[in-house]
Structure formats: structure tokens, C-alpha cells
Amino acid sequence: MTERSELVDDFVALVADLRFDNAFNPYIDTCVDFDMPDAAAIRRSNLTKALDAALTTGVESVWVARDLGYRGGRRTGLALTDEAHLNAHAALLGAEDLRRSTRGPAVAERTATVIWRMLMQIGKPVFLWNVFPLHPHEPGHPMTNRSHTRAERQACRHIMVTLLDLLAPKAVLAIGRDAEAAMADLDIVAKQVRHPSYGGQPEFIDGVSAHYGLPKREPKHETLPLFG
Template identity: 30%
Template sequence: MTSSIDAFVDRLAAVDTGPACNNFFDHSVPENALRRRNLGIYLGEMQERAPTVLLVGEAPGFRGMRITGVPFTNRTMFEGPANALGLFGPGKGYVLPADAAGVAAEPTATVMWQVLAELGVLPLLWSACPWHTHQPGRPLSNRTPNAAEAALGTPFWQALAGMFPIETVVAVGNVAHRSLQRSGVDAPKIRHPAHGGRSGFKQGLAGLLLPAR
């Protein structure tokens, strides 16, 4: 990892996220070291690709980034070959923590990467709240982040926009859109791919990115 990526991951791990919001990068759980490493590898791979588009989603799911440490990924992506865009796969250093065993693959992550491959685009992926928000007392659940949690995450997507040659920031869903608006960014909004949103997500992303080609 470069020093800027190292520093970014360290800052992310140091945040006190409060109740019902799991910072799965912090140093309290030994296996979180693997998640920090995975995120660093992903950001390093993306630095080589120099993406100009940043897609900001909502928050990690308990079957996705909460397990892997990488936005919009799931267990199976780390177990198979590199995807159609050349990311992940064996030999790059990605490691699944032991607590990933038996966790079903998050379908939203699968849809995201299928659509990106179909469109032939590779944006940088992130979340308005980059930690796992869950129902109180139910760590294996997902909860929409509140405004304060999204605000806590704002400096991190802003940092990524500065670390990469980002020209366009796109909100994926309402939570991200509101978060970006609160920070003064008038970003376009597209449909989130979850809960039957695949077609709308693909159409929205294609409409934003492909005409400029």
C-alpha cells in the first residue's frame, strides 16, 4: 500500500462509530486486520486504474463489505477468479476472515459488478457511511444509516475524491444523495441496485457515463 492509502485506512479504523454501527476495521478484533489489508489492496488496484468516477452507495451490508472490507463485494468474489474487469481473484493478497465461513453472498454486490462489466465501466466504489449500521442488538442485520452516521463518513469519500482523479461523483440511492447534498455536492442520483433495482441502476449509470464516450 502507498502511504496515502495506509493513512486513509488507519483513519477509517480509528473512528468511534457509536452504538449499532460496527467499525469492522478497528483494532479491537484481530480479524479486522485482514479487512484493513483487503481494503488497502483494493484501493491500490484502483489507483493503477485511475478511475474518474466515484459511486457512493449507502452503507456496507452484513453479508458484504462487513465481511470482506471492500465496498460492494461478497465472500464468493474472493473465492473465485478475477472478475470480468480484472479485479480480485487469486494471487493478489485478498484473504477472507474466518468469520466469513458460511455467510451467504450479498446479492447486491453481484448485481453491481455484473452491471459494471456489461457497461464496461470501472468506477471507484464507496459508501456514504463506510461502517456497518445494524439494528440494535442484532449485528447480523442491516439498517439505513442516520444523518449523523452519514456525516461521520463524509470526510472519507471526500478524501477518496482527492486521492484519485475523480471528475464525477454519483449518488447510488437516496441516502447517498442526501449525504452528498448536505456536504454541498450537487451529485446526480441513480437507482440503488438492491431490491429489484438492477434495471434502473444500469439505465441510470449508462445514461450518465456512456454518452461521454
């Protein structure tokens, strides 16, 4: 128990230590417009709880996207997870309560909604991550998304390798062509499924359904309740 906790704490500290220009690190940075005063600590706690639960129960697969988005992981500290699905994330992994770190109404993200529709259909513990685990944005425009650079990706390779060593998943799914190419650039083998954005939702659903042996059909539920 103590050894696992130390491994988790060391990993979270490793991610919190990352610094890049025009990239928001949700585990150490605070957004003056939306964050609560202890937002970075809450997001570190969210990641700690999720990873600890994943190590406790084990995960069959890790889903990897490109980088955090400003409506999702920037606010929650969890990849592919917006505030509307914090409860769903906790339930999926059997984690302790995951908390919001921002003020105002909970924000939903379109990609996260589709991702979580499928995760709730699968019903198996899956760990979510990003090739670049921070939120890269355009210079001077923090509420935008940009693609991380190859230099940024390579500088974070040790993070991805450490995570996969810790979790030892049977499969790694790259969400989108960009994520697959980025994983290949890191010499990590991943099966690619279509990203659900820009009209890719049906192909994403079919790809995930095929991987997990699910029937090809639209899930019935958009999301779990926000709170409670």
C-alpha cells in the same frame, strides 16, 4: 511509490479509527460468530490493496452507496462487494489478491450481484465506497442493516472528502436516493442512479448504461467464479 503507500495507509487508518454505537467497523472489529482471528487485518489489507490499485491505474468514477451491509462489506471490507465477488473486485482494479476474512461458505449479497454484473459489463476501473463506511445495525442485533444517522454521516464527512481528493474522479455516482441525499447533505455533487433493490434493477441497469454509453440490455453473466 512511498508517498502513495503512505497516503493509502493514512486513509485506511483514518477509517479504522471511526467508532460509533451500534456500528461494526470491519477494519478494527471482529465478529465472534463468523470472523477468522485476523479478520480485521485482512479487511484492512483488502481496502489497502484496492485503494492502492485505484491510485496506480486511476479511476474514472466513484460509486457511492449508503452504508456497508452485513452480507457484504462487513465481511469483505469493500463497499458493494460480497465474498462471491472478491476476485472480480481485484480484477477490475488490477489489485493483488483480495482475501476472505470469514469462516464457512462464501456469502453472496443480492445488491452486490447486480452491481457487479454491471461493473463487468463496463470493464473500466471504478472505485466503490459508502457515505457511512461502516456497518450500522440495530441495537443488540448485529446481523441487521439500519440507515446511518445524519450525525454519523457528518462525523465521517472528512473520510469522503479525503477519498475524493485522493482519487479525483471525473464523476461520482450515488447508488440510490438515500445515497444522493446523503451526498448532498455533505455538499458533494453526485449523479443519482436507482438502487437495484426493491424492484429497481431495470432502472439501475438503464441508468448505469446511459452514463457509460452501453446498450440497454440485461447483462448475461451473474458473477465471476468464486475462487481461482
